[in-house]
Amino acid sequence: MFEYFPDYYPWSLAVMSAMNRGGHISEVDEACRPLRDLPDKKGPAAQDAWLTSWARMAERVERLGQADEEAGHPLSAGRKYLRAGLYGLLAERMPSHHHPRRLAVYRRAIDSFARGMLCRGDDVELVEVPFGEHRLPAIFSRAPGGGRAPCLVHFDGLDLTKEIIYAAVAEEYRRRGVSLLIVDHPGVGAALRLLNLPAVPEAELWAGACVDYLETRDDVDAGRVGIAALSLGGYYAPRAAAFEKRLRCCVAWGAIYDYGAAVADRLGGTGEPSVPGFAEHLGWVLNTPTIEETRAVAARMTLEGVAEHITCPLLVVHGENDRQIPLWHAERTVERAVNAPERELRIFRRADGGAEHCGADNGTLVVDCMADWVATKLGANPAGARPNGRKRT
The missing domain is CATH 1.20.1440.110 (acylaminoacyl peptidase)
Structure with a gap:
């Protein structure tokens, strides 16, 4: 990088x-x-x-x-x-x-x-997803071609926002005929900053709200809805897919099998943060005033006993040189997803690029991989994404 x-x-x-x-x-x-x-x-x-x-x-x-x-x-x-x-x-x-x-x-x-x-x-709408008494801010990016298109619900990670996700991925999914619902869910973006909504381990709660919302749209095929998320979303997306059965595929853009273990590594053995500001930021995200409370909530964010409930196709992408989350998180996520009809681990190597955390060194390689996989699993029509709407001959 x-x-x-x-x-x-x-x-x-x-x-x-x-x-x-x-x-x-x-x-x-x-x-x-x-x-x-x-x-x-x-x-x-x-x-x-x-x-x-x-x-x-x-x-x-x-x-x-x-x-x-x-x-x-x-x-x-x-x-x-x-x-x-x-x-x-x-x-x-x-x-x-x-x-x-x-x-x-x-x-x-x-x-x-x-x-x-x-x-x-851009063919987008700024929308709000009903979530209990709240409304989660989101960007809906519409696939071209008209009709009911497949849609990918896209969550963030620990500290990104819907806008940063949009800038990275929206165009490539549009070109492949996939709509996107990019959500500032609890713990990130406007949901945290403007609505004071902290994250909780049960990501299926807001994933279910997103699918409920998409079922009301006449430009979405609610039978072809998937989910993706990056970084901490490598826990959120598989967790959501395990318990929200309307999701037809799942992408972990950088795996997190056991966030409690990751947090313990980041905080260090003495309880003092080894990464400046990390403990304070995570405490804000989780609404946990003390390191002890932060550790306790993070320990609940594990795919142990959860990955086995994933019953849709699963793709996990991870960098060989990820300096934040070791590769074993990705390997174990795929290994334990025994009931997924298809499960694939794509490791991006140093020799090719995309090998850092969530492909930070070359995000284009990782985005192409994920977008192609999602378009295939959701039966998208890339030809419909061409400006003239015609297939090549």
Whole structure:
């Protein structure tokens, strides 16, 4: 993986997240260059500097988009708004959730991103999925061709958002004739930041709500609905598929078989976090004020005794050089899914790329693999995704 910050993996990972989702290398470099020589990248001052630098770039690109829009060039404006939204979301990811500017940066970023999709003419809707007394914010990306298309419910991970997922995958699924419902579910995105909804281990609860919603749409074939999720979603998606039987296929984009074990590794044997800010962030996501409570909830997030209940086709993709989650999580997920009619483990090797956490070093390889697999399992019609609607001859 290209490591812009060779001495600090989390920031290098964020740089690759930008590059995999449409960021421009010169803008990314300009945002990061003032941060390169900071002596302590782990402390609050450095995290504030990160937010300030990336937010400044987001504001600049947004201003250029506004100028394009005022000049009557919505396509050019939209491309800039999407980048501005992406940069803003990457800006707000790093500091503590207590940071006084974080929420404002987040709100501006999602507004920019939404404006970008509108100006670009993407066939999307900003929708809300009823979930008890709440409504989960989501992006519905419609497959071309008309009629009832298959749809993939897409969840996030520990700290991503529906917009970041959209930027990575939406176009490839659309081209393959698959609609997407990308959801800010409890514990992430707007559900956490604006609705104060923490995550719980029972991901089938909000997965079921998503399928309920899709059953009300006349442009979705409710008999061809699958699920995918990345990073911590490598637990969420298989858990949901195990107990929500209306899901017809499942993709774990980076496996997590036992999150309790992963959290124990991350926190270290003394109970002190080995990754700066991780314990605080996870406590926010799970609404657990103490490390002991965080450990207890994380220990419930396991596929032990769960994977055996998966009865739809399962794909697990994992990087050979994943430095966050060891490969055994992927191997065990597939090994224990004994009742899945098809189960496949795709390991991305260093020699080819896509070998880092969730393919951070080359996301295109992993996205292509997943999109092809989902389109096949859900019986999508890629020919319908062509601009002229005609098959090649």
